[in-house]
Amino acid sequence: MLPARFRPQNPRMNSWLTTVGLPVALGIVMLGLGLGLTVQDFRRVLAYPKLVVIALGCQVVLLPAACFALVLAFDLQPELAVGMMLLAASPGGTTANLYSHLFGGHVAINVTLTAVNSVLAAVTLPVVVNLSAEHFLGDAASLGLQFDKVIQVFAIVLVPVSVGMALRARFPDLATRLTGPVKLVSVVVLLAVISGAVVKERDNITDYFVAVGAIVLIFNVLSLLVGYGVPRLAGVGRPEAIAAGMEIGIHNSTLAIAVAIGPSLLNNTRMAIPAAVYGIAMFFTAAAFGYLVTRRRAATGPELDLDPTG
Template sequence: METSVLTTVLLPLALGIIMLGLGLSLTLADFTRVIAFPRAVLVGLLCQMVLLPWVCFAIAKLSGLPPELAVGLMLLAASPGGATSNLFSHLAKGDVALNITLTAINSVLTVVTLPLIVNLSLDHFLGESRAIPLQFGKVAQIFVVVLGPVSLGMLLKKKRPQLSEQLKKPVKLLSALFLVLVVAAAVYKERAIIGSYFPQVGAAALAFNLASMFLGYFLPRLLRLNREQSIAIGMEIGIHNGTLAIAIASSPLLLNNTTMAIPAVFYSLFMFCTAALFGYGVNAAQRASAARAASAASRS
């Protein structure tokens, strides 16, 4: 989990390309629509900020995690959605503008909620309080990585629509390729940790990942949000900023405890696979439903 070419070069480059590709498919109208109908944003924030920490706490307690690993799992729950959630939402035909809006809002609110949740977790599981400084620098980085390339892509779409249309497919393919490379590199880099800690925290991290995704998709559906909005919220909540959680846990200036970073390592490896399966599943269900409707219409 030390700083490497993976975290300092490949990951930012991959995220930049991903965000550029998303910007090529967006217009300002997508964002004004989200602002005009704020219910989806409020539901997403309810899931992310209020319900998810309690779900994580229940999993940490029921799975009997050692205290440091339990705090690490709670740190992950307190972290904002990852920027790659926007890519998976795009691939799954979700409301990408809603994703980007939630990522931006969550990143700002996390400045307050992350220290609060982590300090409460330290007190509960370890019986100690430790100040976690407000992460203004990390929030600024998220804004730069998310909004910079997205804005460039949107500008190209507006000023050079023909060029942006030509760039869509190659940028999308390049995004997927970079994502696969980053995941493969992460698995190789953390292979020793994966083997030694999997029995202790693997099941809990996977359970939290699946619970996050299901909560993020099915609760909005129960609250009558449309399918695209529910996919966006599911991806936003299911894909956490594991890099941020690892950085906070490992930093000598913050928690200075690499054991607390272990849940984020496992979660980061699981979430890309489960997000891909989730996206495939909801789209397969949609196609099956459309086929049944078409078949019923042809018989009538």
């Protein structure tokens, strides 16, 4: 539970940070994702059917269920509980591709899973949020995503990605030149938005970590272990399992924050707290996970790739 002094009535963060900065940052991030995608990335699903099915099953079903159990165990304040479920329903992001590359994962699999997850999230994320709002908020379930807001989530996820893919298909050289600058701009804008939010909420930062730090850390580690361990148990090769672990373990906290505090979406600051804390913790946990997996690979020696069709 949050301290009493951090439970204002109907908190809102209506400022340029949420009305302009965050949507711009998210749009640039998703545009950059689209610039790196092609139709072939979706067709690759046919080349790795077992891994894709396992990874999507973990992402869409297993992790939300595990998160729900954690939320009940920690007895979170209702809006924080919905925020945790929103985070669990968010797909992987471009950061997963980077970590996968650094630690020997199959990056093409990351790109494929990111592409498919981004499309699915436009449907699954509103479903999870609405069910969570109904369960934890009861009469306040109107804070969930209604149909018009679902359309907005669909738009902010898929429209920038589609524009990026169209640019890559029509002007591949231009898309290649834009990829680096777009990623740089997205990082700069996102850091500016996060820094502004941190400054604005600096008096409550400690309360945020006290309220959700433990459950966020447990969920993050669990996501990484599930993403890597379940494919390995199913006989998937280590590089592919590393890719799945990073994709499933590094949720798109930017998308979760945008949905939580967007004035035309949930418009609720407290629901963004888990994603904000997660966005900081995941860099360290993912690095530690990658280091441990890399050390284990070095100790056991190289491994032959398995047949991707399983």
